[in-house]
Amino acid sequence: MRVHLFSLSFLAVCSTSVANLLGPVYPAPRDLSSKSSRVAAGWKALTGRLHSETSSGSSLLKNLTFSVGLFSIHDSAAESLQFHYTSSEIQNAPNGTRKVDGDSIYRVASLSKLFTVFAAMRELNSEQWERPLTEVIPAFAEYVKSRANADSVYSTPWDQITPSALAAQISGVARDVLPWDGGDLLLQYAIAILAGLNPVPAAVDPATYGLPPVDLNDALSLSPCLANVSEPCTGPLYAGGAANDAPVYLPWTSPAYSNNGFILLGLALANLTGKSLDEIYKQSIFDPLDMHSSYSAVPGASEFPRSVIAGDFTSGFGYDGGISKSSGGIYSTTNDLAKFGTAILNSTLLPPVTTRRWMKPVSHTADLQYSVGRPWEIYRYKHAESGVVTDLYTKLGDAGNYGSFLVLIPDFDAGFSIIGASALATRSNATSLLADLVTESILPALMEQAASEAKKNFVGKYTSDRLNTSLALDVSPSGNPGLSVTSWVSNGTDLMPLLGILLGNENSRLVPTIVSQGTGQVAFRAYTATQEKSGGLFQRNFDVNDWIVVGSGGYATKSLAEFVFEVDVQGKASRVELPACNVTLHR
Template sequence: MFISFRHAAALLVAARLLPGVAGDFLGPSFPAPSDLTSDTSLVKAAWQSVTAALAAAGLGDNAKSSRPANTSSVLGAAQNITFSIGLFSLHDPDTTSLQFHHTSPEIAASTVGTKKVDNNSIYRVASVTKVFTALAGLLSLTDADWERPLSDIFPILRSQPSSTDDVLSTRWDKITMRTLAAQLGGVPRDGFPGSPGEIALQLYQANVSTEALMAVSGLPAPNPEADPLAAPPCLVAFQQGRDCTAEAYLAGVANRAPTFSPWTGPAYSNNGFTLLGLALANVTGHSVADLFQQKIFTPLAMASSFSDPPPPSQFPRGVIIGPDATATGFAAPNGLFVSSGGVFSTTGDLARFGVGILNSSLLPAERTRRWLKPVSHTARLQYAVGAPWEILRFVGSGGKVTDLYTKSGDSGLYSSWLVLVPDYGFGFSILSAGSAGGRVGVVAALADLVTQAVLPALEGQAAVEAGEKLAGRYRAADEGLNSTLVLGVVKGTAGLVVEEWISNGTDVLPWLAKVVGPGPFRLLPSVEDDKGARVAFRLVGSTDSPALGDGAPGALFAAPGMVTADWISVDVNTYYGAGLSLFVFDVGKDGKATAVTIPAWRVTLTKSAGK
């Protein structure tokens, strides 16, 4: 039986927060790049550096190494782990060339599944499933549904004896589906039988007596008559070889003590997503498996994704360790836990899924943007939590902050990452399998390697394309106005730089420095219309430009830039109702600007040809 869906503990150390960082508005420095794969793309060059490092470590089908890889290193240890890495982009339709696959010896020797992994190999994705569950909820529930307490959905929770002891009794009347999706319900982490940390379960599996444990731990003998928690129905069912029903599962978690009060702080909970899946089925009248298929897999053409174990006809594509697919966990039934970690998928399908999210293919754009936002902080400065996102902050060499919306997964013989970078319409996935130890750390190190190389290249490529499509000289059609705007791209500087600005024969920049603050003045993307024909930018100075500070501790409210931060002062200066900072570009289907309108100056300037 499939037992656990353990959260991968390792973080992307590439996503680091440095003290003293200031950072413009939250968002990209330039419009997202559309070229990730041509021979001149900086992203392709960065990817080639990644694959070269992997090949040098003896990984991949074309690995070249003059000596055996150092298996004590993280990448060296990856030789014994099968993995697939795939990059994808909303703006570059074919990124299949930006993939890397490594087949370990144990998969190469598989007698049931694939012997060589590729874009279409089927892995378990473990807790990456939670993203599918949250999306299925967004596609199926009303706002009122999200706020329904679990005691209203499940009578067995409503019938629990009332207690005034909020410390030991979970308040099911205060826990909603929304709190579960955001890991803020405070419910116990795992429920039986999917509880890898349950000591009694470990004893049963290892055939060790309770008496032996008592001798070394000081724990008391179980007394089910005095303590109902000592015999949760699903644990008993598991020990007797029976399936756990939803009713038995709910009875087993109903009297457990909470980890926190709802909305106090995030606490990772597989049990929470199991409960969310059961609630989804109850409210919608459809199983989670049906919701995944009807709402996500079919609309996004994810023909190689499954919420139940794939049929034997698909085993030749399965990443299966050993001779028995069920024994290795690949085809073990998900039971009640499909919503927490039951999805099977491929590198190709996860690319379709990631692009579908970034493109708002299933949700309206504003709801996608709402979903891709933090709901809570953690105690780590660089780590926030969404529903169910694990949000990491990457700080580039120039101090620019980019948020990574990630979800990790680890269960049994499988570990995974899904990473979305909404600022640049980009993402990547890592799927892995292996019985060797250290798999979670290896997969996290691979994610680091990709992030460190590709994120700076994405911004660099975005700058290059902005220089080609938006930078240049803009002039008023009426020569008598003597109005000119010159925009450029400066390496290491976020946004389009205003190099020259003449309006009605007057140099605007000296006056602007007095009103807005010191330059250099830059334009940052803000709003794009649905058709991409008009793109708004906002002008900022250097007051809150990205910069690495000295990291001196102490100042909070009086920290430099707190009062003058760009997000506070955006659109503060106006002229007859039009913001001084607003610039609107007209762009063609090729993304190249043809004109820019500056509403406060009541003028439209046409881009000069060839400039």
């Protein structure tokens, strides 16, 4: 898998910015698909752009077959917002579909890793997640026992690596291991020898690079899985070869992408559950979510008429990766990915607290725009006008003739998927360009729609029928999003001149912090986004870290900054409770 950072308005490291709380500034929008929705309008503009791009002979997208789809936990009709384009390559392909749609089956490459982690979350308990691999995979126990005093530079400490570390890409294990290490020069040399090439091409001859000769008959030179290429590579054989590979880092040092790590996670998952990976995916994900167009093995011939087959069938769509499927062997469709993404956001198969814990960074990279989770690639999108940061929980895939993105946006309870196929070398860049175009169109539209719905659902005057107490709210300007207090009277006292004392600043705004689906309540907190000042890293601490002071200030143990709204099934508020004032106001 190749990793591409989005090229749009992500966090500018040196720019002056307004500090905000991490999370939504409005409740998630519920209408993404109607004619009046800003999101639908944004989607229409996007499809116009895509039509233009795919009609241009110079566009990267011209030669990419792709499917794009939106989804939301609040608006099932959002899944109808799809765009499909079939390049001439697929239109004229000897096998498979010649016109893609929401039910077209693609390989999704490393997006498979997200399926593997999700399945493991369904199957494993907390103790199993943290169990050393030496207690799960016998080959690693044997290796550690035989190398008790080995140099940690060359010997992977398998007794310190857990399924959790593998899932978070922070185990430090080798990125790729034979036989799935196409970049290994010795493997390329061996293939040339077996093919009878004489002389061996200089590009794959180790002597070209001054490397010492290696005996191809030496069992340690190549993977045990290559000793008999006519036999499948089994878990024990693969682990026996992987055990000898040197680490990239020690565990929990720094994130390092590893396809090998996810093959090992699949082996661990199978060993811990006593099930095959195919059984696990089917029982834990595909069947419960009615994902009947998704597969963990090459689909049967009856599915070929709706399969996207780019390039050579045997080495591409029809390649059976065996135990490597946990790293990159899943097949799926736009419609099934919508079911999968919605289920994650909606905690359909996991407890909500588990989902919230899962959708957080485990580590950061050296780039301030990018963090890593299990197995999330987390992009930090910055809204141009307000500086608000929206984290995009992403898993992308990029291998062979196929690329994919599944992007979840928890702040908006929505997301999108992209699947692409092409045998051309431009496929990877084209798929990333497509992800940029979708993000540029949809993220601002989601924010606009959330603000529009907040105005309809929360703005207005709230009063008491027994006290001289009232509260009036409006939507803040788009550069400083949230709800603003425009009038506040408590027991006959005008509190507007006192907002700076009560809420920390007269320009405080209300943002949602807790949405309780079960009770129909939404808790907002008032806070003031501070403007970053010049100064050193520590001098700026309170200017850029509003999370330090959120929730401070109260009366009789209750926060003065808390506003709890009661909403109906459409999200429309009917009243607000002010806990510190011990009063409920009706809209």
